[in-house]
Amino acid sequence: MMLSYPYGWITAAGLFFLLIFVLIFSSRVVINGHLRRLEDNDDIELNIRALYGIIHYRFKVPIIRFTGTSVQLKEQVSKTNVSTDTWSQYYEDIDAEKVIKGIDKFKHVLQMTRNLKGWVRQTLTKVSLVEWNWTTSVGTGDAMWTAMTTGAVWSVKTSIIGVLSQMVKLKTEPKMTVQPVYQGSSFRTEWSCIAQIRFGYAILAGLQLSVRMRKLKGGVKAWQNILFKA
Numbered sequence: 001m002m003l004s005y006p007y008g009w010i011t012a013a014g015l016f017f018l019l020i021f022v023l024i025f026s027s028r029v030v031i032n033g034h035l036r037r038l039e040d041n042d043d044i045e046l047n048i049r050a051l052y053g054i055i056h057y058r059f060k061v062p063i064i065r066f067t068g069t070s071v072q073l074k075e076q077v078s079k080t081n082v083s084t085d086t087w088s089q090y091y092e093d094i095d096a097e098k099v100i101k102g103i104d105k106f107k108h109v110l111q112m113t114r115n116l117k118g119w120v121r122q123t124l125t126k127v128s129l130v131e132w133n134w135t136t137s138v139g140t141g142d143a144m145w146t147a148m149t150t151g152a153v154w155s156v157k158t159s160i161i162g163v164l165s166q167m168v169k170l171k172t173e174p175k176m177t178v179q180p181v182y183q184g185s186s187f188r189t190e191w192s193c194i195a196q197i198r199f200g201y202a203i204l205a206g207l208q209l210s211v212r213m214r215k216l217k218g219g220v221k222a223w224q225n226i227l228f229k230a
Helices: 005-024 096-112 116-124 143-167 199-214 219-228
Strands: 027-040 040-051 055-066 072-080 085-096 129-141 175-181 187-200
Touching: 005 199, 027 199, 085 096, 096 116, 116 199, 129 143, 143 175, 143 199
Parallel strands: 129 175
Antiparallel strands: 027 040, 027 187, 040 055, 055 072, 072 085, 129 187
8 A cells, every 4th residue: 555655646646737738738729810990090909819818919000001102000019928918019110112021031931941831731721710700891982883892892802711711620601791882982891800729739830830940051040030130
C-alpha cells in the first residue's frame, strides 16, 4: 500500500494535466468581424478571442477619411492576456505608394516562402464560418442605373460566398440582402461574420509557418526585414 501511494498521486496529476491539455487544444479561437458604412460614416472592428476569452485582441477603425489622394485611418488596438492589458491608438495615412509597397512585400514573401499558398489553403480548411450577415442598400439617382448597380452588387456578393465555400467550412446559410434605393443617391452596407478554428489547429499552423520561415535564407529575420522595412 505504501508503494502505490506516490504512484497514485502521480497518475492523478498526469490525468489532470492531460485534461487541461485537451481542454486547451480543443478550445476555439473565435474571430468576429464587423464593418459598417452609412453614407460618409465608416466603422470597422475585428475581435479575436482564444482560450475561453483569456486572450483577447481587438482592432477598431472608428474613423476613415478620404482626402482625394490618400485614406486617413484612426486605429485603436487593445490586447488582453493573463498578465497584460495594453491599449494603443494611432493615425495612419495610406496613399497609392504605400499600397504598391504593400503589394510588393506580399509578392516577395510569397516568392521566398516555400508553398505559402498551400499553407494558407490547408489552414483555411480548418476554419468554420458560423455566421455571415451582409445587408446593402444602393441608389444612383437614376432608376435604370440603380437596378444595374443592384444586380452588380448581388453578383459580387455571391461570387465572394462562392470563393469562401471552396476555402472554409460553411456551418450556416449566409444571409445577404441588396435593396435598391430609387429616391436618390445612397449607399449603405453593413457586414458581420463569426469564424472559428480550434486552438490546437491554430498552434499547429503557426508552428508549420515558423518551420517554413526558418528554412528561408536568413530565416525569420528575412521576413521581418521585408514586412517591417520602410
